[in-house]
Amino acid sequence: MKIPLPWFVAIPLAAAFVLPMFGEKVRKTSLAIANGTMALLFLFSIFSLGRQDVYLVGRWTIPFGINLVLDGLSELLLLTVSVVSFASMVFSIRYMQRYTGLSKYLSLFLLMVTGMNGVVLSGDLFNLFVFLEIASIASYALVGFGCEHEELEASFKYMVLGSVASMFILFGVAMLYGMTGHLNMAYVSQALQGASLRLPVVFALAMFLAGFSLKAALVPFHAWLPDAHPAAPAPISAMLSGVLIKTLGIYALVRVVFNVFGVSPEQDWSIHLSWLLITLGVLSMVIGVFLAVGQWDFKRLLAYHSISQMGYVVLGIGIGALVIAQGGSHTWAALAILGGLFHLINHAVFKSLLFLTSGSIETATGSRLLKDLGGLAEKLPLTRTTCTIASAAIAGIPPFNGFWSKLLIVLAAVWAGHVWLAAVTVLVSLVTLISFLKVQRYAFLGNTPAHLDSVKENGGSMSWAMGFLACLCVLMGLLLLIPDLKTTILDPAVNTVLNGIQYAGDTIANSR
Amino acid sequence: MLYALCFLLFMIGLYCALVKKNMVRIVLGIVIMEYAVNILLIMIGFRIGGEAPILSPPQGLPLKTSLQSVDPLPQALVLTAIVISLGSLALMVSICIRTYQRYGTFDITQIRRLRG
Numbered sequence: 001m002k003i004p005l006p007w008f009v010a011i012p013l014a015a016a017f018v019l020p021m022f023g024e025k026v027r028k029t030s031l032a033i034a035n036g037t038m039a040l041l042f043l044f045s046i047f048s049l050g051r052q053d054v055y056l057v058g059r060w061t062i063p064f065g066i067n068l069v070l071d072g073l074s075e076l077l078l079l080t081v082s083v084v085s086f087a088s089m090v091f092s093i094r095y096m097q098r099y100t101g102l103s104k105y106l107s108l109f110l111l112m113v114t115g116m117n118g119v120v121l122s123g124d125l126f127n128l129f130v131f132l133e134i135a136s137i138a139s140y141a142l143v144g145f146g147c148e149h150e151e152l153e154a155s156f157k158y159m160v161l162g163s164v165a166s167m168f169i170l171f172g173v174a175m176l177y178g179m180t181g182h183l184n185m186a187y188v189s190q191a192l193q194g195a196s197l198r199l200p201v202v203f204a205l206a207m208f209l210a211g212f213s214l215k216a217a218l219v220p221f222h223a224w225l226p227d228a229h230p231a232a233p234a235p236i237s238a239m240l241s242g243v244l245i246k247t248l249g250i251y252a253l254v255r256v257v258f259n260v261f262g263v264s265p266e267q268d269w270s271i272h273l274s275w276l277l278i279t280l281g282v283l284s285m286v287i288g289v290f291l292a293v294g295q296w297d298f299k300r301l302l303a304y305h306s307i308s309q310m311g312y313v314v315l316g317i318g319i320g321a322l323v324i325a326q327g328g329s330h331t332w333a334a335l336a337i338l339g340g341l342f343h344l345i346n347h348a349v350f351k352s353l354l355f356l357t358s359g360s361i362e363t364a365t366g367s368r369l370l371k372d373l374g375g376l377a378e379k380l381p382l383t384r385t386t387c388t389i390a391s392a393a394i395a396g397i398p399p400f401n402g403f404w405s406k407l408l409i410v411l412a413a414v415w416a417g418h419v420w421l422a423a424v425t426v427l428v429s430l431v432t433l434i435s436f437l438k439v440q441r442y443a444f445l446g447n448t449p450a451h452l453d454s455v456k457e458n459g460g461s462m463s464w465a466m467g468f469l470a471c472l473c474v475l476m477g478l479l480l481l482i483p484d485l486k487t488t489i490l491d492p493a494v495n496t497v498l499n500g501i502q503y504a505g506d507t508i509a510n511s512r
Numbered sequence: 513m514l515y516a517l518c519f520l521l522f523m524i525g526l527y528c529a530l531v532k533k534n535m536v537r538i539v540l541g542i543v544i545m546e547y548a549v550n551i552l553l554i555m556i557g558f559r560i561g562g563e564a565p566i567l568s569p570p571q572g573l574p575l576k577t578s579l580q581s582v583d584p585l586p587q588a589l590v591l592t593a594i595v596i597s598l599g600s601l602a603l604m605v606s607i608c609i610r611t612y613q614r615y616g617t618f619d620i621t622q623i624r625r626l627r628g
């Protein structure tokens with residue numbers, strides 16, 4: 001079945017407009033509509049695997065019209081977004097019982113999904129900015145959804161830095177348009193290859209790097225994330241940490257750096273750019289994890305780990321870029337990029353699962369401060385099991401999914417000749433393990449405080465969502481180990497990044 | 513030269529957004545950044561002595577218009593960008609009002625419950 005590409009944007013957008021018409025009395029109907037939409041998108045993204053397609057909006061040929069491009073990288077991100085948002089939506093059914101304004105929440109949730117699907121599919125720089133703003137504005141509102149002191153403060157902080165990032169990105173888009181006269185990524189890329197203006201190109205690239213790093217919360221641009229992600233309701237934290245920072249930050253960065261500007265041995269700034277990416281990655285990994293160890297708020301601890309794990313992804317991609325820029329073997333570059341992208345989807349799954357378990361603990365006990373908890377292993381058996389699986393995955397313990405991607409990154413670092421990078425990676429993994437042992441110790445083991453005696457497990461949709469993601473954590477290693485799955489899901493994405501500026505030729509050829 | 517001034521305006525906005533202590537001034541700083549980018553886009557499409565980019569059969573040869581007319585595309589982009597910034601401005605102002613209701617102040621040095 002061939003799914004028309006605009007459906008990925010149009011269906012959640014239409015549902016988001018319908019939902020606010022339902023009031024508080026028909027909660028079940030609005031939940032059913034929202035969950036149905038997410039299930040539909042999940043199915044569509046599975047059907048779209050292994051397909052190369054370009055959709056011309058309004059039948060205007062590029063470069064005059066807007067195009068939506070589906071290629072390997074887009075498919076991978078589309079699938080990740082729909083898996084995580086489906087699980088978070090199912091989790092919301094029970095979790096959101098405490099909140100009023102359910103239909104507004106669902107509407108904003110679907111708007112965020114609209115924006116992310118649009119960012120992933122867009123083949124046009126300005127269109128990318130528009131979708132990025134849709135997703136960002138919906139997420140600002142969702143962070144402040146509770147309207148209490150902390151939520152408002154976090155939302156304002158997030159919104160200021162997010163808007164600054166968006167303006168950087170728009171400035172970069174404007175400069176590229178001024179230099180090349182195109183907005184379509186394929187044509188911009190072709191025009192840039194023949195460009196003689198060096199300084200403005202580097203300046204535009206710097207603008208994009210600053211903007212996307214702010215969106216991805218890489219150190220030193222991370223200040224907003226530890227406030228914003230814990231303040232949101234748990235399913236939204238799962239979405240923000242799980243997919244939002246990846247689609248708006250990492251995906252857009254990779255797309256612009258590799259497919260539009262192009263990393264190659266001929267361009268001498270490529271090596272500096274790769275080292276910059278590696279530096280950002282290492283800084284995020286190390287600083288993020290050391291800030292995480294000292295946290296006592298469970299969700300804040302998880303948010304700091306998001307910064308650290310994003311560092312792994314950027315490190316993998318940076319090593320890949322370095323190998324390409326030095327003219328090294330494409331096999332090793334492919335390994336590094338595979339490690340980065342595989343860690344991206346693994347992190348989406350286990351980090352959203354961890355945020356969902358934190359929501360489950362919060363619903364059951366009313367607290368998320370680790371010092372207030374204890375002895376929950378018998379009270380909340382399912383939450384405990386899923387949380388342990390996800391902790392093992394994030395710490396890189398075999399056979400869970402996090403182990404495989406970290407292994408790939410370490411191998412790539414060693415083969416690229418930077419053993420110290422591999423050593424840092426392993427060290428950070430160890431500190432991650434320590435910090436999650438602390439979570440296990442304080443939340444699930446030890447003595448039960450008196451006020452937690454009557455705590456009961458959250459059944460229903462919350463357990464289904466957590467169980468689904470925990471199964472994925474266990475099974476996702478198979479994506480790498482079974483050759484068929486690897487060639488349909490992971491390899492096309494790696495090839496899209498690796499082929500770099502061939503993207504322009506492919507897109508133009510596909511749109512005829 | 514004009515582009516440099518435009519970048520200066522962008523930097524003024526950035527300074528205002530990152531350094532000021534009052535929430536409303538921070539919002540104004542972001543609005544200044546948005547205006548700077550919009551002006552940049554308009555300037556990219558502008559031609560001195562240019563004409564309206566309308567092709568009419570008697571005079572309008574495509575080649576002539578493409579070189580001398582004002583580029584209409586950035587103007588469309590700026591319209592879109594203005595609508596988007598209106599949306600985010602409305603949200604920012606409403607968050608400011610809610611925060612003022614909760615804390616009784618716009619001073620961000622006193623709005624500090626989140627730490628660490």
